[in-house]
Amino acid sequence: VKLHWANADQYYIKTSEYFKDYTFKISDSKRVHFKIIAAGTEQDNNKEASGKERRFVLYETEPFLVENGELIIQFEYKVDPQKQDKLNEAAAELIEAAAGKKPLSNYMELFAPAPTEANHDRTLLEKHLKEYTARNTFDYFIHKDLGGFLSRELDFYLKNEVFFIDDIDKRDPFFFQQSISKVKVIKKIALKIIAFLAQLEDFQKSLWLKKKFVVETNYCITLDQVPEYLYDEIIANQAQIEEWKRLFAIEEIQPSLGNPGYSEPLTLEFLKSNPYLLLDTAFFSEEFKNNLLASIENIDEQMDGLLIHSENFQALNLLQERYREQIDGVYIDPPYN
Incomplete structure (x- = not known):
């Protein structure tokens, strides 16, 4: 029996927050930006302790400002005991309360209806707040053989999307003569790109696989x-x-x-x-x-x-020889390195 999973040919490196500015238009001439001005995250790929989860919280000192005619609503990403939905409601209420004053008085379109079946009173602001504060966590991997993988994908692409190998008995022979020239050009350029990307990935892989020092041991x-x-x-x-x-x-x-x-x-x-x-x-x-x-x-x-x-991949490699054929079972979170 072989267990297979989507990232079986990659080394899992870490999971991390991906902070990005969020921008949307409320009219042809008006833009609104949600921006993080301060953020803290767990280090060394550690999971957050229960009750210490970080949330998107409206920045109290200066929640909004206008730059170059565009509204910027500012947030912090920090530990907060409240659920994110409650914090979104509080942010929407604070922004709406300031709607009659500058700079928000010029952005009243924020409060236009954007209802859903579950929430008939939802505003455009609330819609975008929910999208922005959805957790943006990303897993990072290093491919074990990026050059081989991309080369196989290139062959598949050329056969099925350029040469149309499945239609070989239906097409005019002249079509395939033209396709061969196109395939040669695409393949020549693509192989150079693949070689460049594979070189970068293989260097990262060599760093990842390099044996790590045990920095401290105690008993x-x-x-x-x-x-x-x-x-x-x-x-x-x-x-x-x-x-x-x-x-x-x-x-x-x-x-x-x-x-x-x-x-x-x-x-x-x-x-x-x-x-x-x-x-x-x-x-x-x-x-x-x-x-x-x-x-x-x-x-x-x-x-x-x-x-x-330790990072799990390094720790398991350290134990591999010492405890070979002595372990009855391992309980570990995926992805599996």
């Missing part, structure tokens, strides 16, 4: 795996202690039989009594980390979990 290890000669450095590490407070509320541990309880500073006895506190090497020096790792035999075999922060 989470329980205290029972940590040699006692490192305990003094742990006790002196305030960042690690604050992390334990946040995750495990160690400051609430009271003295009991066999456990001295929390104190400031922490004691060696406290660490020994809580062997399953999780130490994070991110809070420690490279020297500490190296000493700790050197004290653990066969660390790869003892690790029972792995978390990688």
Whole structure:
């Protein structure tokens, strides 16, 4: 069984917002523009957290202005708890409230009816607001073999749209003599264009496939795996202690039989009594980390979990050899690289 999808021959790179100015005419001599003046988006191809979605919001400081006789309505793209439909309604109401004043008094056509079956009262302004604020997200890809793909498409085009190969038994022979000359010219020019585009795409592909460096590695290890000669450095590490407070509320541990309880500073006895506190090497020096790792035999075999922060294609390639034939299933969002 071979699974096939539309972008099977392309590498998925990212999904990103596509911000563009939106322009429409309200008469032969009047234009209206919707423009973004400030925008923020998630970085590194991360998805927005729930409740942190960004919306198109009318720019409060200067919602509209006129330049060169054309009306510009300005927006920000920022985090807002309201739904986009509600923000569109609020924007339409604010603009309509200012309709009797300049500069909007010269653009009353904005409020002309543009009804739909669902909304008989919709105005032209509301129509264009809805179109403009529809989410414009685009997926970006790099083709694995753009030259081959375009060459195959060129052959198909020449055979079916220029030479009409299916009509070979119906056409006059002179027609095909003329078509051959046309095919030669088109193909000569097209192959040069294809070679140029393929060169650009292949360069991007080589950058994409270039092996990436692992820029940082850290380990989470329980205290029972940590040699006692490192305990003094742990006790002196305030960042690690604050992390334990946040995750495990160690400051609430009271003295009991066999456990001295929390104190400031922490004691060696406290660490020994809580062997399953999780130490994070991110809070420690490279020297500490190296000493700790050197004290653990066969660390790869003892690790029972792995978390990688990476672009998915690079991460999966990193894991490919190490975990070959050891993975029972992978749950991953399409598109699949």
